[in-house]
Amino acid sequence: MIRLDSVTKGFRATAHSAPQMLLQNVSLTIPAGVSVGLLGSNGAGKSTLLDMIGGLVLPDRGRITQSGSVSWPMGFSGSLHGDMTGQQNTRFAARIYGVDSDALVDFVQGFAELGPHFNAPVRSYSAGMRARLAFGMSIGIPFDTYLVDEITAVGDTNFRQKSRSHLEARLERAGAIIVNHAAAELRNLCTAGMVLEGGTLTYFDQIDDAIAAYEAPIAA
Template structure:
């Protein structure tokens, strides 16, 4: 379970402040994968970052006794002068026991398929190589909740198929908090949905298809 209490988040903009959320309170049930639905700028990614502890609210709090991942595929935290192996070892020391360290590094090395580049500095990687390393690193650890923001697969068709397979495996034992422009992806992986339409208007739906239908209906209405 993830409980959000009186959450307010804003950013300074010319002429004042823009409130992404204002006094938001809701509870996400345990064991349920959640689709976050809303137009661009509604606050979906901001909410994920706050749940993951990457961003902080102005006030309020997020409570959970469950383990929560960093956003899957996030590569901004890599140290460019260190090799892929060294970056993976650094993260593994934080999230795994000493006995599991070699196993985690070996998993990422095999999954990312970077060959000799695994032992070369991250700054020499292409964006695709960084994504493969980051995705493999995210999948190396067991979390109760995985935060997924638009990234479910990377690379060529064969590698994307590999990503989808491990994602399906993770979904059997863990819950996802997911943002995606692919509505079919949300249907495939999520059990319930949040429609985020404004800082004070977040609605919970127990059916993802129903939530998508309502969202598309409102979007069509707002065009006219």
């Protein structure tokens, strides 16, 4: 379960501009074990919300609490240490989350398809290589809730299909919050939905209701 209590978050485009409110006094509970599609227009704050739930960004006001383990946003490479190799970053994550480091290294090495670069410093990686490493690390750890931000778009067709298959396998035993602009993809992966617009976050028990609510203003 993830609970938002009176959460407010805004940002300023410039030092002198008025703040844009991404979330304004939002209180909402996301049930455990449910895959939830998160919809909203570009700039609405979807990625920022995932970052707050994942503990990467703090709310301006209010608090977010959770029961069970929550992944970092899949594909987020900002927490990778550039001077450490892919293998060293993987072992570090394994120690933090209390999983077998050799098993995680074996999984990530095969999954991320980095070849010899797996033992090279991450600062030498391309953005796509970093994303594949970060995704492999997160999908290789059994979290109770996964945070997914358009990650299935990373890599070529074969890698995207592999990522989707591994994610679907994890979701058989875990929940998720998934950002994706493709309604068909959300229908396949999610049972419930949320819409974030104008600082308001609304939860729907059915993903089709969330998609309809998101698309209604566009159709109008």
